[in-house]
Amino acid sequence: MTPLRRNRDFTALWTGQVISTLGARISATATPLLVLAATGSPLDAGLVGAAGTLPHLIASLPAGPLVDRWNRHRILLASELVAAVALLTVPLAIWSGVLTVAQMCAVVFVQGLCLVFFELAEHAALPMVVPPGQLATAFATNEARSRGVTLAGPPLGGFLFTVDRALPFLVDGISYLLAAVSILFLRRDLRPAARGPAEPLWTSALTGLRYVWRNRFIRASLLLIAVSNLVFQALILVLVVHAGDHGATPARIGLMLGLYSVGGLLGALIAARVHSRLSLRVVLIGTYWIWSVLLPLFAWASSPWQIGAIGALTAFVGPIWNVMILTYASITVPNELLGRVMSAANTLTWGVMPIASLGAGVLLTAVGPVGAIGALSAIMLTTAIAATISPTIRKSSPLPGTDDAAPDHTPPVPPAPRDQLPLDPATRPPG
Known part of the structure; x- marks a missing residue:
């Protein structure tokens, strides 16, 4: 089998996404800083954050059938180009003195919409680019990519914002253009297998749902993951405001978020090995208890370095869960259905993020950062207890390829449907 590093198509896709993800992390760090600097309102910052995640709620479900019908190569390319155009309008508006909260909402909404289509297309295309035996390694490599650039992205975002408020968004727009160039080097045919006449869009979307x-087990896991996504999406803004209240500059807040990501990178580096050694139920239940213990510590942290160190510990376990579930989904779900299955799951688990961003703004306005951390910690503890006492979670079957799996690697769901949770519960936000 050809080593993954010599797979030209995978390398082209991976390299482009290193550049693109770096730019996205830079602008994601600068966005709340820009809104807070312009308006001084956590509620406005929450509104912009909600606009950026709204596409996960309203677009994921119809995007899945489209990804299963359209040429995934074209989806990847168009997503990068449209996002580039949207981001480049921000520096132009800043330099012209006409930037508004409404424009920022529109820009991050378009960026989020492109992200929905790109990630669904990338996940559906990966099994067409990488042999089944290398999928776990490929997903772990992608996790390392995401976590690695997150180390550099937030510090760069904070630094560039300090130099010029427009620079983070200019850099992100250029990064999308460079990623689009890398997509042009993909040579593999990424068109879905030809089928009969396409069923109506919403009928097709509901098939995935x-x-x-x-x-x-899927229903229980979806609910647990949705709650954790809600908590961590809200936590990002809360920590930015919490650090600012203790005198942290934008540059130090960027470094804080970069330190936060160290744990995610370390988790990604071991994820492929852990994938074959731990059962899904151990990872799922254990992850929520780790988060329940760590989240209250943020309230006691008084410096960006302390916040970043606690965040690094919370981020460590996320990639392990991601690799396990994405690998299983890619192996067990028929590729022609993968886009629909993933989009349905993403709608249910990422659709809570707009609510989380708005909720963070409301909590910060009502009770301040420490009170908001307390509320989010209580939600996470409740979730950990629910996961522990749930018979469905405790009695879940092992994943194929793990040490405690049955010798014949029988899937933990009935052969029809051949599906499992294709989620990315901790990549966004970095929990």
């Missing part, structure tokens, strides 16, 4: 909702 039925697939992921049919199994009790």
Whole structure:
């Protein structure tokens, strides 16, 4: 088997996304800083954050069938180009003195929409680019990519924002253009297999929703992951304001978020090995208890370095969960259905993020950062207890390829449907 590093198509896709993800992390760090500097309102910052995550709620479900119908190569390319155009309007507006909160909402909404289509297309295309035996390594490599650039992205975002408020968004726009160039080097045919006449869009979308909702374990996991996504999406803004209240500059806040990501990178580096040694239920239940213990510590942290160190510990376990679940989904879900299955799951688990961003703004206005951390910690503790006492979670079958799996690697869901949770519960936000 050809080593993954010699797979030209995977290398082209991976390299482009290193550049693109770096730019996205830079602008993501600068966005709340820009809104807070311009308006001084955490509620406005929450509104912009909600606009950026709204596409996960309203677009993921219809995007899945489209990814299963359209040429995934074209989706990847168009997503990068449209996002580039949207981001480049921000520095132009800043330099012209006409930037508004409404424009920022529109820009991050378009960027989020492109992200929805790109990630669904990338996940659906990866099994067409990488042999099944290398999928776990490929997903772990992608996790390392995401976590690695997050180390550099926030510090760069904070630094560039200090130099010129427009620079982070200019850099991000250029990064999307460079990533689009790398997509042009993909030579593999990424068109879905030809099928009969396409069913209506919403009927097709609901097919994916039925697939992921049919199994009790999937339903329970979706609910748990949705709650953790809500907590960590809200936590990002809360920590930025919390650090600012203790005198942290934008540059130090960027470094804080970079330190936060160290744990995610370390988790990504071991994820492929852990994938074959731990059961899904151990990772799922254990992750929520780790987060329940760590989250209250943020309230006691008084410097960006302390906040970043605690964040690094919370981020460590996320990539392990991501690699396990994405690998299983890519192996067990038919590729022609993968886009729909993933989009349905993403709608249910990422759709809470707009609510989380708005909730963070409301909590910060009402009770301040420490009170907001307390509320989020209580939600996470409740979730950990629910995961522990849930018979569905405790009795879940092992994943194929783990040490405690049955010798014949029988999937933990009935053969029809051949589906499992294709989620990325900790990549966004970095929990």
